Amino acid sequence: MKRDCTVRKATPDDLDEITAMWAHYIRGNRNNPVYRKIPPDSIEKRRELFERHVRGPDSTVFVVDRPDGGLDGMISCFVEKNVPYFNPPSFGRLQTPYVRPEARGRGHLRRLLDAAYRWAREMELTEVRLFTSALEPQPNQLAEELGFEAFGIIRRKPISWDYPPGDSPGGLEDGLSGRTPGAD
Numbered sequence: 158m159k160r161d162c163t164v165r166k167a168t169p170d171d172l173d174e175i176t177a178m179w180a181h182y183i184r185g186n187r188n189n190p191v192y193r194k195i196p197p198d199s200i201e202k203r204r205e206l207f208e209r210h211v212r213g214p215d216s217t218v219f220v221v222d223r224p225d226g227g228l229d230g231m232i233s234c235f236v237e238k239n240v241p242y243f244n245p246p247s248f249g250r251l252q253t254p255y256v257r258p259e260a261r262g263r264g265h266l267r268r269l270l271d272a273a274y275r276w277a278r279e280m281e282l283t284e285v286r287l288f289t290s291a292l293e294p295q296p297n298q299l300a301e302e303l304g305f306e307a308f309g310i311i312r313r314k315p316i317s318w319d320y321p322p323g324d325s326p327g328g329l330e331d332g333l334s335g336r337t338p339g340a341d
């Protein structure tokens with residue numbers, strides 16, 4: 158059965174529901190260490206970022222309307238600068254693609270991505286990038302199928318303050334100061 162669905166740019170009136178979908182998104186990813194022990198005000202802070210993306214000139218959030226007036230899904234899009242020594246100079250960053258469980262499998266993600274690609278063209282971008290959790294094989298497979306080529310994995314390692322033994326936290330006396338961690 159063909160259902161009504163409209164993809165449109167979110168407005169400030171959508172912020173509560175967008176933020177609620179984000180809460181579901183991170184709950185679904187709760188096994189990912191990045192989403193563990195998040196600060197108590199993270200929902201408030203994330204809402205502020207969504208608001209900047211909704212209002213900003215080089216960002217947007219696309220949402221899928223549902224017939225009862227709520228939202229079925231979203232994707233956040235914003236321009237991000239690349240490091241100065243690689244191309245392209247900037248790319249479209251696609252964040253938190255999310256479709257409510259009861260609305261999945263009806264092509265909403267494809268519609269949201271189509272809107273994101275059109276937005277990227279309007280912004281004169283030649284590339285979009287999408288974060289996928291390394292712990293979730295299905296979204297990664299899906300991203301591959303949708304044409305997103307993986308080019309790196311970000312790995313994390315919590316730093317233990319008593320290792321290596323004998324070093325001071327600043328490491329000044331062993332000549333390590335001034336090193337940039339994780340530089341590209």
Ligand SMILES: CC(C)(COP(=O)(O)OP(=O)(O)OC[C@H]1O[C@@H](n2cnc3c(N)ncnc32)[C@H](O)[C@@H]1OP(=O)(O)O)[C@@H](O)C(=O)NCCC(=O)NCCS
Nearest residue numbers: 185254255256261262263264265266267288289295296299
């Ligand atoms: C991933 C997600 C956004 C897909 O939304 P959706 O609206 O159901 O996706 P669509 O109906 O547009 O399906 C797009 C295509 O992906 C396929 N697909 C959808 N979910 C899939 C999954 N979990 N694994 C593999 N393929 C999947 C569909 O079969 C479809 O392919 P087709 O058009 O060739 O039939 C949704 O499942 C979701 O919100 N998941 C939780 C959050 C998440 O993982 N986000 C993705 C981070 S990259």
